[in-house]
Amino acid sequence: MSDAGAARIGGPADEVPPIADTSGIREPTTRRGARTRATLVAAARTVFERDGYLTARLSDITAEAGCSIGTFYTYFTGKDEIFAAVLEAAQDDMLHPGMPHVADDDDPAAVIEASNRAYLVAFRRNAKLMALMHQVAAVDPAFRELRRRRGRAFAERNARRIAELQQRGQADPGIDPLQASYALSGMVSRMAMDQLVGEGADLEELVTVLTRLWINGLRLTDRSGEPAR
Amino acid sequence: MSDAGAARIGGPADEVPPIADTSGIREPTTRRGARTRATLVAAARTVFERDGYLTARLSDITAEAGCSIGTFYTYFTGKDEIFAAVLEAAQDDMLHPGMPHVADDDDPAAVIEASNRAYLVAFRRNAKLMALMHQVAAVDPAFRELRRRRGRAFAERNARRIAELQQRGQADPGIDPLQASYALSGMVSRMAMDQLVGEGADLEELVTVLTRLWINGLRLTDRSGEPAR
Amino acid sequence: MSDAGAARIGGPADEVPPIADTSGIREPTTRRGARTRATLVAAARTVFERDGYLTARLSDITAEAGCSIGTFYTYFTGKDEIFAAVLEAAQDDMLHPGMPHVADDDDPAAVIEASNRAYLVAFRRNAKLMALMHQVAAVDPAFRELRRRRGRAFAERNARRIAELQQRGQADPGIDPLQASYALSGMVSRMAMDQLVGEGADLEELVTVLTRLWINGLRLTDRSGEPAR
Amino acid sequence: MSDAGAARIGGPADEVPPIADTSGIREPTTRRGARTRATLVAAARTVFERDGYLTARLSDITAEAGCSIGTFYTYFTGKDEIFAAVLEAAQDDMLHPGMPHVADDDDPAAVIEASNRAYLVAFRRNAKLMALMHQVAAVDPAFRELRRRRGRAFAERNARRIAELQQRGQADPGIDPLQASYALSGMVSRMAMDQLVGEGADLEELVTVLTRLWINGLRLTDRSGEPAR
DNA sequence: TATGAATGAGTTTTCATTCAT
DNA sequence: TATGAATGAAAACTCATTCAT
Numbered sequence: 001m002s003d004a005g006a007a008r009i010g011g012p013a014d015e016v017p018p019i020a021d022t023s024g025i026r027e028p029t030t031r032r033g034a035r036t037r038a039t040l041v042a043a044a045r046t047v048f049e050r051d052g053y054l055t056a057r058l059s060d061i062t063a064e065a066g067c068s069i070g071t072f073y074t075y076f077t078g079k080d081e082i083f084a085a086v087l088e089a090a091q092d093d094m095l096h097p098g099m100p101h102v103a104d105d106d107d108p109a110a111v112i113e114a115s116n117r118a119y120l121v122a123f124r125r126n127a128k129l130m131a132l133m134h135q136v137a138a139v140d141p142a143f144r145e146l147r148r149r150r151g152r153a154f155a156e157r158n159a160r161r162i163a164e165l166q167q168r169g170q171a172d173p174g175i176d177p178l179q180a181s182y183a184l185s186g187m188v189s190r191m192a193m194d195q196l197v198g199e200g201a202d203l204e205e206l207v208t209v210l211t212r213l214w215i216n217g218l219r220l221t222d223r224s225g226e227p228a229r
Numbered sequence: 230m231s232d233a234g235a236a237r238i239g240g241p242a243d244e245v246p247p248i249a250d251t252s253g254i255r256e257p258t259t260r261r262g263a264r265t266r267a268t269l270v271a272a273a274r275t276v277f278e279r280d281g282y283l284t285a286r287l288s289d290i291t292a293e294a295g296c297s298i299g300t301f302y303t304y305f306t307g308k309d310e311i312f313a314a315v316l317e318a319a320q321d322d323m324l325h326p327g328m329p330h331v332a333d334d335d336d337p338a339a340v341i342e343a344s345n346r347a348y349l350v351a352f353r354r355n356a357k358l359m360a361l362m363h364q365v366a367a368v369d370p371a372f373r374e375l376r377r378r379r380g381r382a383f384a385e386r387n388a389r390r391i392a393e394l395q396q397r398g399q400a401d402p403g404i405d406p407l408q409a410s411y412a413l414s415g416m417v418s419r420m421a422m423d424q425l426v427g428e429g430a431d432l433e434e435l436v437t438v439l440t441r442l443w444i445n446g447l448r449l450t451d452r453s454g455e456p457a458r
Numbered sequence: 459m460s461d462a463g464a465a466r467i468g469g470p471a472d473e474v475p476p477i478a479d480t481s482g483i484r485e486p487t488t489r490r491g492a493r494t495r496a497t498l499v500a501a502a503r504t505v506f507e508r509d510g511y512l513t514a515r516l517s518d519i520t521a522e523a524g525c526s527i528g529t530f531y532t533y534f535t536g537k538d539e540i541f542a543a544v545l546e547a548a549q550d551d552m553l554h555p556g557m558p559h560v561a562d563d564d565d566p567a568a569v570i571e572a573s574n575r576a577y578l579v580a581f582r583r584n585a586k587l588m589a590l591m592h593q594v595a596a597v598d599p600a601f602r603e604l605r606r607r608r609g610r611a612f613a614e615r616n617a618r619r620i621a622e623l624q625q626r627g628q629a630d631p632g633i634d635p636l637q638a639s640y641a642l643s644g645m646v647s648r649m650a651m652d653q654l655v656g657e658g659a660d661l662e663e664l665v666t667v668l669t670r671l672w673i674n675g676l677r678l679t680d681r682s683g684e685p686a687r
Numbered sequence: 688m689s690d691a692g693a694a695r696i697g698g699p700a701d702e703v704p705p706i707a708d709t710s711g712i713r714e715p716t717t718r719r720g721a722r723t724r725a726t727l728v729a730a731a732r733t734v735f736e737r738d739g740y741l742t743a744r745l746s747d748i749t750a751e752a753g754c755s756i757g758t759f760y761t762y763f764t765g766k767d768e769i770f771a772a773v774l775e776a777a778q779d780d781m782l783h784p785g786m787p788h789v790a791d792d793d794d795p796a797a798v799i800e801a802s803n804r805a806y807l808v809a810f811r812r813n814a815k816l817m818a819l820m821h822q823v824a825a826v827d828p829a830f831r832e833l834r835r836r837r838g839r840a841f842a843e844r845n846a847r848r849i850a851e852l853q854q855r856g857q858a859d860p861g862i863d864p865l866q867a868s869y870a871l872s873g874m875v876s877r878m879a880m881d882q883l884v885g886e887g888a889d890l891e892e893l894v895t896v897l898t899r900l901w902i903n904g905l906r907l908t909d910r911s912g913e914p915a916r
Numbered sequence: 917t918a919t920g921a922a923t924g925a926g927t928t929t930t931c932a933t934t935c936a937t
Numbered sequence: 938t939a940t941g942a943a944t945g946a947a948a949a950c951t952c953a954t955t956c957a958t
Binding site (some may be wrong): 552556593596632633637638642644645647653663664667668670677 | 733861869873878895
Binding site (some may be wrong): 486487488490491494525526527528529533 | 919
């Protein structure tokens with residue numbers, strides 16, 4: 001899962017840094033344990049999305065999960081750790097946002113549009129969780145750092161793609177690729193956060209305007225040198 | 230003060246909605262009272278910026294101000310109210326960010342650049358407070374709503390300006406002015422938040438890339454129809 | 459207060475190290491505050507002596523003092539700190555155990571007897587507290603260290619006195635004064651702990667045997683060279 | 688094992704009361720069971736000595752033993768019971784401290800010295816455990832009582848020996864044998880606790896001074912009426 | 917206006933103990 | 938015998954808020 005909010009122009013998804021070091025410790029051994037843990041994670045997501053991270057009490061989570069407080073501590077050390085687990089569990093859904101794999105020689109404008117749509121669709125599907133991540137990042141430095149690292153990974157990938165387009169003469173050479181990548185990715189993710197949380201903004205409208213701003217912003221042209229679109 | 234983050238293309242600053250309903254109650258009557266209140270607000274800003282909104286305790290603030298807890302309640306009803314007062318006190322500095330007043334018939338690209346620079350300079354000057362505002366908005370619905378209203382006011386003003394440029398044939402007519410305004414303003418404010426808090430990013434570099442993306446994004450041309458810049 | 463348990467042969471009492479660093483912090487400003495604090499300390503002594511240090515709950519102490527838990531934390535940071543305050547309050551009673559000030563040229567045997575009696579009387583008067591101190595020292599390294607420092611101070615003072623007697627030819631020269639001091643002081647304090655806590659052992663009997671063992675142990679003689687007593 | 692700390696003047700060791708009523712229940716029947724139990728006891732000693740009795744958690748012990756918590760309860764009812772088992776296992780080493788068996792008509796001074804040395808050597812070998820026993824006795828009344836009974840047994844045996852010496856005119860008749868026994872034994876054990884736990888005090892030095900104080904204290908003479916030594 | 921003592925609800929966290937597998 | 942998941946009572950501690958002086 002990522003709030004990097006960006007048109008991911010190709011590239012493998014596994015460059016993305018892992019969410020947290022929940023490595024090995026307190027991993028349930030038995031099937032029963034795994035089930036309980038999963039129940040807790042699901043309950044946590046429900047409660048967090050309903051009450052917010054700060055307001056949520058551990059006892060709310062265990063009540064929702066139908067187990068005791070003690071059981072919570074069998075699997076997690078605290079609220080932050082189970083939140084990390086919630087993110088981890090949601091990650092798959094966010095990492096594979098159904099983005100159509102597009103060949104490099106395709107129309108770059110089409111790739112950008114597809115990427116933006118994919119991102120926004122995935123975002124909307126997990127809107128509450130994204131907003132939650134936003135809140136937690138504002139409150140907990142560890143998650144803030146996580147978010148930063150993820151954002152950087154996405155921005156760098158996109159920056160490489162922009163640089164390629166510049167080299168081929170298909171994008172404005174007067175723009176710093178990395179900074180532009182940050183700016184445009186940030187634009188998309190900020191729009192998603194502002195318009196897709198709570199309100200039911202028209203997603204296609206967002207795709208249209210954001211894609212247009214990406215393409216215009218980079219002065220993207222197709223192979224023939226004509227302005228894209 | 231605003232986190233709307235945007236090139237404010239002209240327009241008076243006083244369209245901006247007020248921060249909070251600190252309506253009249255508990256306003257100090259004596260001169261000594263006014264002094265105490267001001268001391269508390271200054272102390273609160275210091276403590277909030279140092280410890281964060283959530284972590285800061287009222288007792289920290291009164292300790293910093295050198296007065297008792299009781300005195301705090303003479304002037305404020307709680308943490309949110311004194312935070313509003315902190316914003317209010319900082320507002321002047323944020324509302325007049327030294328932005329050069331530019332005539333409407335000037336080069337629009339220059340106006341955008343000047344606006345962006347003015348915003349970023351003001352942002353950097355109050356970076357900690359801006360980050361704080363960000364945190365509080367993530368946590369307190371009242372401040373979230375305040376932020377939203379301010380963002381909308383700025384976006385609508387910018388949208389009007391974009392529409393004007395479109396009507397004059399100086400901007401891409403295929404773009405929804407309001408959405409573009411949200412997107413581009415969001416891009417700037419997000420960049421500011423990411424790059425100007427903590428790290429000492431090169432401000433002119435930011436101005437350059439953001440302005441370029443604004444201009445490119447809108448396909449801005451000068452009066453003669455030539456691409457701006 | 460001290461568990462050094464020893465015949466204190468002359469010497470000022472103020473060489474003794476202080477109990478704890480309760481210095482200045484959370485000291486009540488008003489008379490009312492001082493009263494509350496004192497009430498808490500008295501309540502703590504009662505509860506500690508009744509329930510033991512480990513068993514005692516802070517809520518028991520505040521209940522006994524007739525105040526809220528919050529009030530407790532107005533004055534103390536935790537159980538250990540209020541225990542230190544209890545010791546501090548009891549210290550005066552233990553430091554001036556009515557020991558008759560005896561001139562140096564007096565009969566040393568009489569001095570030792572008086573010292574032992576004074577120590578045992580003071581001990582018995584505070585027997586529960588002494589036992590408590592014993593328990594806490596077994597449990598909390600900070601108090602263990604305190605006890606050790608106090609013991610050393612007493613032992614060293616007594617060692618000096620023993621060395622003087624040896625120089626005058628009134629004590630067995632073949633004994634290491636410091637080690638003997640530790641051993642004999644330890645003997646007295648251990649006896650006190652074993653026989654004066656709970657059971658009502660005959661105090662004079664203890665004085666007799668302990669004094670005899672001191673005198674014999676050091677082969678104490680009077681000025682004429684005759685065995686003391 | 689005993690903390691009676693005393694020169695044991697002759698006499699069989701088995702007068703000593705047993706440690707605890709681990710009577711028959713939960714005794715392992717199979718060989719595997721016996722092995723598991725022994726592993727737990729060893730682990731408990733390790734953990735207790737490392738963390739202290741109060742701090743040690745059962746889960747620490749089972750972790751150290753490499754078995755599950757459930758297994759613990761197969762053999763013990765709780766922390767106190769396994770601590771008793773630890774003492775029991777260590778008892779042999781403490782009961783046979785390599786003390787040379789000395790005939791009754793030997794030089795009593797030599798016997799006392801040998802006894803003291805034997806005690807201190809055994810104490811030092813098990814210093815951590817002795818300190819532990821001390822801590823537990825301060826905390827758990829059952830172990831306090833155990834310690835008391837053991838102390839009494841030793842003191843009474845020594846008292847009989849002292850009385851014999853008095854009857855033979857070899858010791859100060861003006862001393863109550865039982866009280867002196869308590870006092871001198873306590874002196875030795877207190878010294879051991881203070882000087883042999885943690886710090887590496889010179890054992891022979893301790894033997895020397897303690898033996899001297901015993902002999903002097905009792906005004907011990909040899910058969911010819913000459914002062915011992 | 918200023919003070920600071922008093923309050924106590926509210927949450928987290930620990931860990932011995934049970935018990936189904 | 939061995940396992941380890943589940944339990945929940947118990948206690949510490951925080952801090953916004955009130956109020957008498």
